[in-house]
Amino acid sequence: MIVVGAGVAGLQAAGRLHEAGLDVLVVEASDRVGGRAGTERVSGFVVDRGFHLVSTAEHGDNTKLELGLFAPGVDLQLDGKRIRYGDRAISTDAYQVGPSPVLRTPLGSPAERRRQSGWLLRVGAGSTDAILAAPERPAADLIAELGLSRRVVDGFLRPYLEAFAAESDPRLQVSGRAVELALRQLVRGRWCLPAQGIAAIPHRLAEQLPPGAVRLETEVLVVHANGVVTADEVLRSSAVVVATDPATAVELLPGLHEPQMRSVTTFHHAATLSPPRGEPTVLVDADPHSPVSRTAPVSHAAPARSPDHRTLVSTNVVGHTGTRTSELESAVRARLGELYPTPDDHWECVAVHHFPHAAPAMTSPHNFRRPVRLIHGLYVCGDHRGTTGIDGALESGRRAARSVMTDLGVTFRTEDRFTA
16 A cells, blocks of 8 residues: 555555555655644744644544643634633523523624524534535525624634634635534634644654655655556555645646635744733634734643743734735734733744645535545545545545545454544
8 A cells, every 4th residue: 555645644544554454655755744734843942834723522532642722712802802702601591590501602692692602502512424414505604594693703703714714705605514613623622732743643643654654755756546656666556545735636636626725824923921810722813904813822731832931822824925924924923912911022933834725725515525536546635635624634534544445345453533
């Protein structure tokens, strides 16, 4: 078996195939595993290539990742105030008898708040399969059915989708199912991040493979159902899984669907911040004039990410072109000074990463189960085959491995779940 690409999707597929007893070789063009899930050290700070968050709903039982936790829900910066959204509270509704668990939904009329809470609780209680089984429609249609006001849409839903799905379409043509999948993560768990960086996820996956199973700095030029051609040799195999970014996958597999991609720019700053009064929080900036999409004091959740007394703050900006980055950094730094209380106004920019093709768009109609099997012996995986993000990439890697094993008549030996 040959897997082209050592991102989380490819490593997930390779690990499943290895566990099933197949010989696997992963070939990667770059000099490291992980793809977009990369981590580096800059002046002692542990800095991700991007501002990655995962949910305890998917990774909370994985002690190997040493997860740093944020408070349940998110903070919203709206109209000059910071409010909590999405954490559990106790209802004081006069029409209810006795206390009732609800979600904090502080925007809209009392009736609308109850509708929001009920909707989010239903989304959180349902399965992913149940959400995907629902009819496909744009988020705008879902919002109209739920009767959400402009205050709720502009104050929470729109900025939340930008912050966690890189979707900033003012017409809200993103898939309604994508909206509910994103909100399901908010409701079912906490946002968190590996203490040693997001690269801990692909590194754990790579460690499950035998020595020599990952070959770095090996660019694949041509792909066939029975092998691949590199610059140095022809490698034969019973099957090939292409697990690259969408553009590279299209180059290797002409005719493959290439999705529209969203751009994300990440800034990492160091500043002297006061310790949080409670648990650290992820902040969604709902000010329409702010460049910031989401931001968080990551070293308050994972202290090992900072080498000194200063706090490492990571911030995402969605939709930037990648030009005149210094001007954008200045605007972001000014906004951070307004969002975070600090004894001084010194913010050091530790690192900047711009990703012009960071996240596949999930515009309606969106296929969340785009085929991973092309023909017998040739497969493709990555978050562009379903749901945007690391968990979507992991899921597509699992699907690709199952498809390979079905074609080869191999029985999977272990429980079907992610164990990085």
